Amino acid sequence: QKEVEQDPGPLSVPExxxxxxxxxxxxxxxQYFMWYRQYSRKGPELLMYTYSSGNKEDGRFTAQVDKSSKxxxxxxxxxxxxxxxxxxxxxRNAGNNRKLxxxxxxxxxxxx
Amino acid sequence: EPEVTQTPSHQVTQMGQEVILRCVPIxxxxxxxxxxxxxxxxxxxxVSFYNNEISEKSEIFDDQFSVERPDGSNFTLKIRSTKLEDxxxxxxxxxxxxxxxxQHFGDGTRLSIx
Numbered sequence: 160q161k162e163v164e165q166d167p168g169p170l171s172v173p174e175x176x177x178x179x180x181x182x183x184x185x186x187x188x189x190q191y192f193m194w195y196r197q198y199s200r201k202g203p204e205l206l207m208y209t210y211s212s213g214n215k216e217d218g219r220f221t222a223q224v225d226k227s228s229k230x231x232x233x234x235x236x237x238x239x240x241x242x243x244x245x246x247x248x249x250x251r252n253a254g255n256n257r258k259l260x261x262x263x264x265x266x267x268x269x270x271x
Numbered sequence: 272e273p274e275v276t277q278t279p280s281h282q283v284t285q286m287g288q289e290v291i292l293r294c295v296p297i298x299x300x301x302x303x304x305x306x307x308x309x310x311x312x313x314x315x316x317x318v319s320f321y322n323n324e325i326s327e328k329s330e331i332f333d334d335q336f337s338v339e340r341p342d343g344s345n346f347t348l349k350i351r352s353t354k355l356e357d358x359x360x361x362x363x364x365x366x367x368x369x370x371x372x373x374q375h376f377g378d379g380t381r382l383s384i385x
Contacts, residue, residue, distance in 0.1 A: 201379075256319075257326070257366070258319060259374060261315075263312075
């Protein structure tokens with residue numbers, strides 16, 4: 160079983176739509192959960208960073224972690240063409256071994 | 272906002288040659304990382320570095336790879352004898368020393384092995 164699974168899409172939505180992006184993971188030891196945005200020819204840019212289960216909101220973005228089902232989500236409200244990018248989920252254990260385990264990334268296009 | 276910078280943005284090298292990828296982490300960060308992303312594949316962890324030594328490394332990080340912090344600002348990844356399969360985007364990241372801090376990434380170096 161792969162450690163982090165993410166549907167690569169592509170996902171295409173009209174401007175203003177609510178976008179839902181999801182990942183599942185297999186290792187119950189994972190404690191930190193991240194969403195990164197990656198534009199073409201750029202590095203991953205941190206969007207959301209959460210510890211354990213729960214919700215976190217930042218502007219139009221909401222991250223949810225459900226550790227019981229090993230499911231993480233990112234919601235984008237009022238999506239904009241500038242949100243068009245690849246969204247990568249990542250996770251890691253707590254402690255000194257800090258390697259991030261990544262999903263494949265979902266390609267999102269927001270059409271004006 | 273402080274950022275991680277990487278040079279060069281694109282490196283083209285003949286197979287078998289040595290290559291050094293350079294990174295300047297965020298100035299007050301103490302943990303440093305290298306990841307790579309082969310086209311169409313997941314981002315993969317290579318190595319983490321803390322207190323002037325390797326903290327963790329992956330199976331990919333074999334004897335052909337090495338890392339160094341040659342001075343107070345730079346962090347380098349050396350590949351001694353490049354192979355075709357080393358062609359990838361290489362990302363440097365850094366984080367604060369406390370466990371609950373996220374990793375911040377540079378824009379990467381695209382390494383092309385001919």
